[in-house]
Amino acid sequence: MNKLTSLLVFLVIVGSSCTKDFPDCYDPKKSGCVNFNPCLFISKANADFTISEVHQIVTAKPEKVDTLIEVDTAYRHDFIEFTPVQESYDSLKWIVGAETLRTRTVRRKGFPPNQNVSIKLYVYKKPNGECFPNASHVDSVVKTFYSASERPYSEKKYKGFRESNPNDTVTFYMTSNKSWIGIHPYCEFRPTGITSYGYNYFFFTDARESAGDRNCHGLQAYGYVEGDSVFVDFSYIPPDVGEYVHDYFEGRVVK
Incomplete structure (x- = not known):
């Protein structure tokens, strides 16, 4: 019997005795509940990311506030930010044109005009063997956006x-x-x-x-x-x- 099976058997026994006193215990986050999920907050490597235009919006305060708007088409002279969806990981690697970058987020502008631009992200994370016994330690995703040389409302x-x-x-x-x-x-x-x-x-x-x-x-x-x-x-x-x-x-x- 592996460790995860032993853990689940133990939790079922504890949960059975718990629900006699707490019949409404159905919270998967609580170990005393019958539907407790020990893998609920454990994730494997996920390289999904967002592509957003960066807008600096002025508020009542002196400083400017960055506002990100997800896009699939961007004006080539504006800053574009690439942000990983996963919060917890061991390391990551971006491929942006000829650059290889390892910061969490990347901002760039001046992409080639009027063409699709591909961005690739690798995310590395050692998998939890009990929750994800067959998971890889790395995931990769390629996304594209269109780099436009003109805004659609110019001269209209x-x-x-x-x-x-x-x-x-x-x-x-x-x-x-x-x-x-x-x-x-x-x-x-x-x-x-x-x-x-x-x-x-x-x-x-x-x-x-x-x-x-x-x-x-x-x-x-x-x-x-x-x-x-x-x-x-x-x-x-x-x-x-x-x-x-x-x-x-x-x-x-x-x-």
Whole structure:
């Protein structure tokens, strides 16, 4: 009788006596329960990983916060992060182009334009012989993403409406110097440098500016493009309110 079998027999005996006093003991994490699983938190080597664009989003605090968005297509000049799914392992190895890397995560940009890029990860972990008697000490996974040279919303105009005023048609677009025009309900605005763009996602804020007898009050927006459509969640401070209100814009490409 091997060690695992002996352990399970012992647990069944203990569990039987336990359930007489605790009839609702069905927690696989607790050794006194009838369905206790000693291998529940033990894993074998798993080389699965995520591919994400890195966005630095500005919050109310001075520092920027990295936000990762998983993608299968990325803008080639943005940082892409590769992150292993497995938390516990003995070692790992990345193959990124001509590089061999052994850090937990990898960030790179400047991939070849308009082509699929393959990334390979090896994860090494000594298997638990009782829980995974036939498992290998190494696992490997290859994933690809498309490296795009242009963002789908560049040089396009979108016509649509704000949720707060569906009868008012608005044209929303990015200028050649990467300023967004058309979302703010009180004036056209020009975002500050506190902006992050991905392949089909974008984040931007706008400082308070003067526009004749009206004020353009600080705006925070997040949007994404899907096919010929754009969707933008945004908040701003109306001049007569003094606090942020939320709105939503949806538009389609102007042909």
